Amino acid sequence: MKAARDDPPDGGMGPGGAKFLFRSFQRILTLNTAVLERMAQMDRALGGEYVFDKAFLESAVRDVCSLTHRVAYQLNGMAGEGYVALYDAYLAVKDALEDVLSGGMGPLSARRTLAFDEIGWEMEPLAGLASVGLAVLGRKMRLPAPDGLAVTVTGMRALAGQDRGAAKAALAEIKDAVAALYFRLGGARTLELSLIAAGTDKPGQILASSLADSPEQAAAAVQAFAASSPADARLAVCLRPKIKGPVEGSLATLAQSPGLPPAMLVHASPPEGPPTGSRFFISRIAPYELVSDGRDGPWPVPRTAARLAELGLAAERALGGPCLLSFALDPGGSPWLTGVEPLVSPFTDSGEDDPGQPGEPEQALLAGGQIACAGVAAGPVVLLGADTAPASVPPGSVGVAKTSVPALATIVPRLAALLTEIGTAASHLATVARENRVPAVFGLKGATSLAPGTMVTVDADEPAVYPGVSASRLRQAASQENQLRDEPEYQTLRRLLRHVRPLNLIDPQASDFTPERCRTCHDIIHFAHEKAVELLLSIDAAKGAGRNGAGSPRRLREDAPFVLSILDMGGGLAAPSGACGKNRDVGLAEVTSRPLKAFLDGLLLPAARRQEPGRLSLGDVFGGLGRTNAAMSGPAGLAGLNLALAASDYANITMRLGYHFSVVDAVVSDRPEHTFIYFRFAGGFADGDRRARRAKLILAILDRLGFSATLKGDLVVGKRKLMEAGEALTVLRILGALSAYTRQLDIELGSDAAAERLAGEFLAASGLDGQSPQAAS
Template sequence: MTTPDNASSIIKTLGDSTTKWLRNRFAKKRPLGEIYRYFKKVLESNNHALELITDMGQKLDGSYIFDINYIKRIYPELADTLRTSIDLFNRLTRDNYAIEPAFAHIDSLISEMIYGEGTAGDDSILFLDDVQWFRAREVGGKSFHLSELKNNLRLNIPDTFVLTTRAYDEFLQYNGLKEIMLPAQGDEARQPNAEAVQDAIMAGSFPPHLEEQLDNILQTMQSRHGSKATLAVRSSAEEEDDLFSFAGQFETILNVPIVKQDVIRACKKVYASLFDANALAYQARLDYAFGSLRMAIGCVLQIDPVASGVIYTANPVNGNVDEILINATWGLGTSVVDGTIEVDNYVVERGKSLRIRESKVGSKEYMNVLDSAQPGRIREIPTPDDKKNLPCLSPALVLELAAKASDIEKYFRTPQDIEWALDAAGSIFLLQSRPLKIVSPQVKADLPRYARDADSAHRPFLFKKPGIVVQKGIAAGNVYVLHRIDELNDFPKGAILVAHSDSPHFIRIMPFVAAIITDTGSVTSHMASVCREFGIPTIVNTGDATKILQHGGEITLKADESGEITIVNGLDNSILKSKQQHIRKMEELYEYRRQKYILRHIAPLNLVNPLADEFTPAKCRTLHDILRFIHEKSVQELIAISQNGLFGKPSLLRLDLDVPAGIHVLDIGGGLPAKIKPPLTADDIASLPFKALLKGMTWKGAWNTQAVALNVKDFMGSVGRFSVLASGASGFAENNIAVISKEYINLHMSLGYHFNLVDSYCSEKAANNHIYFRFVGGATDIVKRSRRIKLIDKILVEFGFNINIKGDLLIARLSHVAQEEIIETLTMVGRLIAYARQMDAVLRDESDVELYAGRFLEGNFEFVE
């Protein structure tokens, strides 16, 4: 029913949009020259901003030493350039797009990270559906990834709400806990008492407003799922499941009744787990000061699963991204990540379609189940005999899991470690997805030579089972056979830990353990994740290492990426000497990571496909997205203004070409004949430089239409996101503009994920002539994009260009050359624009750069199969 209130609102809305439409429609017609000047200035400002972004990306990629002052110096310039772009864009489009709020929001996020100023989130509890992209740090890595799976990939995630890091801060504040986390005055080096902090957390209370909010949320959960439903209360610390996994470091409490006091108690346990000895050791390793890591908590509707497990979308040991590994067990997945029982293993091969290559059914002696008699507890029970050796998954379910995992990997653009559960109704739920650490292929060559030639006179040990390499490497040291966890307190530095099963507790000794060997375990356990993160040579599932290896005995161990394991009696001193230190990575420096995170709001490009629904200001996540939006809409605006027949004949004409370049032509003097019979074709073009460029772009064979497979490897670490999934390819219909005169061309051309700019003057006076060519971007990772830049560089150098390269940005200039040479060179540039389109995916290694540059120069444009 229409009430007076909403009627006036409708009238107002109609009034606003109608006024806007009328204002635009009947606004005084602006001269085309003025519009074009704005357009050109927008693009110039955008290009400057992109150069600054490229520079920042290069400086923060680990090859430069920097501090926050660099960012403080360069960011204001970048922000000002964006403001200029927005101002010019608003003038061009007459404030038609609400881009300013999008910029203000991103700018505020960045400013908060740089200067500690800005508008931080003010929600203490959020349902997963309400978690937007900019809340990543507030809800913690684990919950944020779940929100992405639910809200963007529409995958089946159990109903979840999140207590944000703000709730954690409020809890600390309310209970006066921040004070006791500070080091004692005068003794700054001494760490505060962790156990006292944990006791104080457990004795603390939720602030009344938080308790009330939680109560309301729990009532909603009960009304949705019934009073018998329970929750899994899971840690989701700020950086958890991001660059580092924190696997198994914090508490997860399963089967918690949806009762306020029970949930609060579980939350406090999760908070307290930040201060467990293992977790503190892990945080110290990642350069966190005591108490500085903040905790959010995901309260996930508890699934009572028939089976559960873990999926790795790549083989973490040999780095093979064509294999998907799936582990499964009956009941809850805790035994998979604890590494305590032998579970089912499946290997699915990626090819044109998914194919199960291996199925290995584990003995699954035990299973973990929810304890229906005691809420808040789980039970380990013997697996019924008839189920022990029965596979948990049908082949169809294995393939369904692999397909979902593949989609998730494509979305996040990096291999994933995924937890899943299957309920009695046959529905698959996703419980977690985080980046999977895989071995980089080039590490192979780094193995010390002397270790490969280890003294073969040493006696090799043979175990009951062949063992699985979790992390390759070489180590030597004294065996320390562990029987009880508390014996870790006496673990000697440089020794090799031998234990029955793996455990996340081992993190405590990771700074000084030489290697780890266990009787049971799997590559998908929490300990396995942590060992890979820190590069600790680790072998699991030997069956009986604790019995075969003698406590205190000296051994030498070698595990390689092919899965081959050698463990021999005795020490090789040269190996012992070389292997005792861990290679620390830049990512382990907190400040380094913090500054890299700033870049996440600046450099990635999510908004690629102008035809997609999400091509809106509200979907801009980064400054790069803002620039992309401005660029595309500026071009569209120019097209719309000049094609609007109300005020005269169209002045921007679509060029009909044999290749899908999507070019619209704006003639500013003598570039087109006075009369044109539509459609406009290349033959109609009178502009000398444009004609030459088009000749090259449409050169026979140069615009290669061979399908180039962009596989998952190509997209890993890439810049785009949504549109890749939406389209499956990068061949969007583009709107590109060529501004021409008889002797001039300015062409801005976006082709999928990369951008070309050609600006050239081509007159009879050589002194006035120039070609400016700019190329940036691409769909693939930075290594491949840089390879394409090298290819373009090699080709352009042959034609006398002066070239500057920054990462994947190339700027080439050629000036003061005769008209004939400009024409000939522009024809070559046209061929190159066409040829280079898919080259990032085609160039497999550095030698291909030479090969394809050579082929291009010979006039051969085909890709080698």
């Protein structure tokens, strides 16, 4: 095809050009997927799905690092090297991963003591899990955990060794470190000391505890720990102030019990009270209600229990797996984390048959499918559909669905296990199941034939479904998981994943959404994705159609409510017809971009246009003058230009309808994790009240469409992610119709009642009155 005369010489591929930005964005999407897939494979390996060896760990780290680096590179290409700090974040993560792989204790390995402020995750082999956990949770994540210090493996070796000079120096250093801690705390306190296993044998377990009231006592207690331990043991000590309050206890962040969904288990008692106090389960789902109260006790207060549950889940996410936390309530009743240990077993003692003893051979009800999340769980069958309300699903059920649609994601945390007849282990729902550690089998034929209410045991490891509660399978799975947890490869993988998987940067609007705050590979690729979308959204229509853009736009010849020009970014439009491709107008049938086609389908619906004449007052005209001024002062011929950048799976539609300014940015992929829709609506040729009503009306409709939407003044910003392609196209059709419907709507928004009526009319016309867009489709 011969290029049109006004096409730029570089075809828009130069840095900053629309095509360049789009191609870079596409590369970021592809790379992000590759990182997430590798991350998921590591995650699934940790969950027991894969048999792997050391070579797998090395290649996984190599791949994840290389892919993450390329993501940072592509973003910097898009942003004119505007995020070079992302390279520093990447190098820090890479160094940490390489250190874990080499079994090293990091650059501070010669230190005998470390203040919590100096400790990071990578130092677990040097400082022990308790110190590392409390340091990261308290100092870095700002959760309620005390300041403190660690006597390192190096320090403990000095105390236990034959070199008396080294031992003396270590004791002096411990006293100094405790004095420094007292200074930070504002005075002397009673200290709690825990001896921690820091080697490969039961790593993280607390082996002994002690109390001390002065630097001298603390040093003596640490020396006593060293004296009573084997000389070659790899040990560390955690010292922190003892929190004194009315209640102490422990929180297992994951507890499995027959008939209950995965929950958190709390043991609590007064500090001087009997060892058996309250024992109760808290739901892992907000608002973290009590799901079962095993024994009576003076505690819990629901609000405190919920706060404790939040802390537990935050700690679990940071540690990369379930853990056992110690806590104490301060005199004001607020929980403090006082200790961190690995969780020995998520299975509670129900007093049934011996662990690991196989029972009679069982006949499976169903067998086959793909392991979406390994594990064994039991519960009653509940049939699920895309419209099932989460609250209607009893916690602890075995959910059974026809297909693994992302809409079920909100239900997953309530389930003991999940089965679907259609779906793969690579789907978004499988990721959600793994994140929530809900055993899941996808692609299991006949799953929906299970009768609702039937008690079944899902053995996702096989994978198969057995009748009733198979206690032996539940216990065997727990026992095997425990054995695996202690294997060096699993310990290394768990430590690696802490630098890869957690997503700490969640809110792109937050002030700390910066490259400097990226602490994991996931942070880096998420940051890059958000910023890449921002850069795409900033593509200027004038620039897009000009010399630095992708080429000359082609005009939509349909009866649209406004003139729309379309720039083809690759696969967005059929080739121009006619001699030498001169026939450059396009009809709807020639639009091959799936998201743009769907949007135009909605936009061109005659029923979506308001037929009633607008009633414009003088106030409306004056109110809109300031807003139209910028558009009117733009380059001749471009004021009010409506432009769509289109590729086969992407569309960026900028509509400057004189008074309104809207942007739709969407990727529709067959992979739900790629699919997203951004919608922005601003401006309006009306007075403030009417603009505000229109913004609220749009906000209400976006809410109904499942968007995460915010309203600032009359600027509405909505985002939706993770959808199946069909649902995304339905949403885009509705957004197209909404754009036509609201074109001059604010003129009619004379009252709140009118706004409600118009919103209702639109929702009814879209088939959205009372159902989800998925159902509407």
